[in-house]
Amino acid sequence: MARSVPAGADRAEVVERLRAQGEDNLAAMVSAMELVPGRGIDFAALGRLIALVLVLYLVASVLQWAQGWLLNRVVMRVVHDLRAAVEDKLHRLPLGWFDGRQRGDVLSRVTNDIDNVQTALQQSFTQLVQSVLTVAGIVVMMFVVSWQLALVALLALPLSALGAGLIGARAQRLFTEQWRATGALNGHIEESFSGHELVKAFGREEQMAQVFDERNEALHRAASGAQFVSGTILPVMQFVSYLSYVAIAVLGGLRVASGQLTLGAVTAFIQYSREFAQPLSQLAGMANALQSGVASAERAFELLDAPEQRPDTPRARLPHRPRGHVRFERVSFSYAPDEPLIQDLDLEARPGRTVAVVGPTGAGKTTLVNLLLRFYELDGGRITLDGTDITELSRAELRAAVGMVLQDAWLFGGTIRENIRYGRLDATDEEVLAAARAAxxxxxxxxxxxxxxxVIDEEGDNVSAGERQLITIARAFLADPSLLVLDEATSSVDTRTELLVQEAMAALRTDRTSFVIAHRLSTIRDADIILVMEDGRIVEQGPHERLLAAGGAYAELYRSQFRAPVAGDDAPAAPAGPALPTTPGEPAP
Structure with a gap:
C-alpha cells in the first residue's frame, strides 16, 4: 500500500483509505474478500479447505475407477451373452440356412461383427452417459439464469437432431454395406485359403486375386463413404451450435442494454451455452463408432432372428437298443417349393438288413439320409423308426441311434485318439484302440x-485323405449305433484298403440296419436290397443278381463302370455286353 493503514481499522475503512490513495483495483479486490485487517492468514480454515479438495479429488478418482470397473463388467457381460446367444442359435438353425451362405460370412458375423459391437460399447457408452448427464445439468442452470435465453439455446437441439438424423440414416446404410462387404471378403478369403491347393493346381491365382480386388474395392468404397458421411455430423452440429451462440450473445446484449439482465448473468449464460455445445460435439464425434456398432449389431441380430428348425416335441422314447426297422411312407420333399425332388416315396428297411442306394448324381440318394436324420423336414408323408414317427422323437435321441461315415471326412484339431473318441466320449483307451484296429x-x-x-490340424492336412476316412470309420465303430449310414465311405481309400474296410464294415453292419450310398457298385454287391433312384423316385429295387438279370437301370449303371471310354464324338459306343466281373466266379450281367 502507498500508506500504512492504522491498526484496528475495519475492512470498510481500509477500502476507503485505498480509494483515497488511488488504489481503486486493490480496493475492489479487498472489498470482495473475507478480510479482517490485522488478523493475518487463517491457516486452520485453509487446511480445512485443502482437506476438502483432497477428499473431493479422492472421491472423484474412486468414482472414475468404479465407472471403469462397472463399464467393463457391463460391456463384457453383454458381449459374452451375445456370443452365447449366437452360438446357441447356430445349433438351432436348419441345415438349409447354412447351405445358402458362405462359411466366411457366418464366421464374420460371429467374430468381426460382435467384436465391433464390443468396441463401440467400450468407446461410446461412458461418453454417452457423461454427455447426457452434463447436458441435463447445464440445461437446469441455464433455466435458472434466464429461461428466455435457455429456450433459444434449446432450439439448437431439434435442428442438430434433424441434421444428424438425415446424415445418420445415410451413414447407417453405408456402415451396413461395409460390414456386409467385410463378410463377403472374409468368405472369399476363407474359400481361397481352404482350397489353395486346388487354386494352384488349376492356375487360378490371378482370377482369385481379381475377385479379392473387386470385393476389397467394394469394402473400401463402403467404408470410406460411411466414414465420410458419418464424419459430417460433427461439423453440422458445430455450425448449429455457433448459430445458437451468436443468437444468445445478441439477445443477451439487448437484455443487458434494457436492464433485464446483468452483464455477469449474460456472461455466465454464454459460458453455459459453450459448455452445452461440448457434450453435443462429443456425441457427434462418437457417431462413427456408434453407427458402425449398430450396423454390426444388426447383422448379429439378423442371424438371431433367422427362422429356426422346427422345435423338438418329443412324445415318445426309443428303447435302449432300437431294432432299426425303418419305413418311408409316401414321403415327399423338395429343397425349393417349385422344384420337387422326392414324391410319394415308399421304402422299408428291415432290422439287420443292408440297404444300398445307387443312382446318378442328383437323384436324391443323400437326401434320403438327410431326411432320416431330420436335417431337413418332410413336405409330406412320414418316416418311422421301429414304428415310431421320427418327429415324435427328439433330434438328439434319434441321431444318437445313428452312426454316420460321410464322403467328406471331418476331423477337428486334436489328437487321433480324441478324434476317434468323438464317436463315444466315455470310451476307454482300450475301446478306442479296438475300434482303430477294426477300421x-x-x-x-x-x-x-x-x-x-x-495332433491333427483343423484341416487334417498332416494325414492323407484315405487316412482321414479311416479315422472317421473308426469313430463310427466306436459309437456302436443301431443304424449305420455310409455315404461313399470308402471313396478316398485305395483298392486294397477298401477291401479291408469292406470286411470291417461287413462286421460292423452285423445285426444293425445299414444304409449304404455308393457310386462304385462293386462295393455293394452283398447288400440285402439295392435301391436304384432316378429323379427322386425308386425305379428298381432288389438284390444284385436279380437287378443285373433284369437288364434295367441298375444293369446299365453297372455296365457303365466297366465300359471302355469313348474316343471321340464320332467313335462308336462300346457294346453293352457283359461287364467284367469284379471277383472270380461272379456272374456277368
Whole structure:
C-alpha cells in the first residue's frame, strides 16, 4: 500500500483509505474478500479447505475407477451373452440356412461383427452417459439464469437432431454395406485359403486375386463413404451450435442494454451455452463408432432372428437298443417349393438288413439320409423308426441311434485318439484302440512318431485323405449305433484298403440296419436290397443278381463302370455286353 493503514481499522475503512490513495483495483479486490485487517492468514480454515479438495479429488478418482470397473463388467457381460446367444442359435438353425451362405460370412458375423459391437460399447457408452448427464445439468442452470435465453439455446437441439438424423440414416446404410462387404471378403478369403491347393493346381491365382480386388474395392468404397458421411455430423452440429451462440450473445446484449439482465448473468449464460455445445460435439464425434456398432449389431441380430428348425416335441422314447426297422411312407420333399425332388416315396428297411442306394448324381440318394436324420423336414408323408414317427422323437435321441461315415471326412484339431473318441466320449483307451484296429487305423498310426497322440490340424492336412476316412470309420465303430449310414465311405481309400474296410464294415453292419450310398457298385454287391433312384423316385429295387438279370437301370449303371471310354464324338459306343466281373466266379450281367 502507498500508506500504512492504522491498526484496528475495519475492512470498510481500509477500502476507503485505498480509494483515497488511488488504489481503486486493490480496493475492489479487498472489498470482495473475507478480510479482517490485522488478523493475518487463517491457516486452520485453509487446511480445512485443502482437506476438502483432497477428499473431493479422492472421491472423484474412486468414482472414475468404479465407472471403469462397472463399464467393463457391463460391456463384457453383454458381449459374452451375445456370443452365447449366437452360438446357441447356430445349433438351432436348419441345415438349409447354412447351405445358402458362405462359411466366411457366418464366421464374420460371429467374430468381426460382435467384436465391433464390443468396441463401440467400450468407446461410446461412458461418453454417452457423461454427455447426457452434463447436458441435463447445464440445461437446469441455464433455466435458472434466464429461461428466455435457455429456450433459444434449446432450439439448437431439434435442428442438430434433424441434421444428424438425415446424415445418420445415410451413414447407417453405408456402415451396413461395409460390414456386409467385410463378410463377403472374409468368405472369399476363407474359400481361397481352404482350397489353395486346388487354386494352384488349376492356375487360378490371378482370377482369385481379381475377385479379392473387386470385393476389397467394394469394402473400401463402403467404408470410406460411411466414414465420410458419418464424419459430417460433427461439423453440422458445430455450425448449429455457433448459430445458437451468436443468437444468445445478441439477445443477451439487448437484455443487458434494457436492464433485464446483468452483464455477469449474460456472461455466465454464454459460458453455459459453450459448455452445452461440448457434450453435443462429443456425441457427434462418437457417431462413427456408434453407427458402425449398430450396423454390426444388426447383422448379429439378423442371424438371431433367422427362422429356426422346427422345435423338438418329443412324445415318445426309443428303447435302449432300437431294432432299426425303418419305413418311408409316401414321403415327399423338395429343397425349393417349385422344384420337387422326392414324391410319394415308399421304402422299408428291415432290422439287420443292408440297404444300398445307387443312382446318378442328383437323384436324391443323400437326401434320403438327410431326411432320416431330420436335417431337413418332410413336405409330406412320414418316416418311422421301429414304428415310431421320427418327429415324435427328439433330434438328439434319434441321431444318437445313428452312426454316420460321410464322403467328406471331418476331423477337428486334436489328437487321433480324441478324434476317434468323438464317436463315444466315455470310451476307454482300450475301446478306442479296438475300434482303430477294426477300421485298420492302427496300421498307419503305429508308424507315426507320436502314435495315437499325433495332433491333427483343423484341416487334417498332416494325414492323407484315405487316412482321414479311416479315422472317421473308426469313430463310427466306436459309437456302436443301431443304424449305420455310409455315404461313399470308402471313396478316398485305395483298392486294397477298401477291401479291408469292406470286411470291417461287413462286421460292423452285423445285426444293425445299414444304409449304404455308393457310386462304385462293386462295393455293394452283398447288400440285402439295392435301391436304384432316378429323379427322386425308386425305379428298381432288389438284390444284385436279380437287378443285373433284369437288364434295367441298375444293369446299365453297372455296365457303365466297366465300359471302355469313348474316343471321340464320332467313335462308336462300346457294346453293352457283359461287364467284367469284379471277383472270380461272379456272374456277368
Amino acid at each position: 485298420y487305423v492302427d496300421r498307419f498310426v503305429r508308424a507315426l512318431p507320436a502314435g495315437y497322440d499325433t
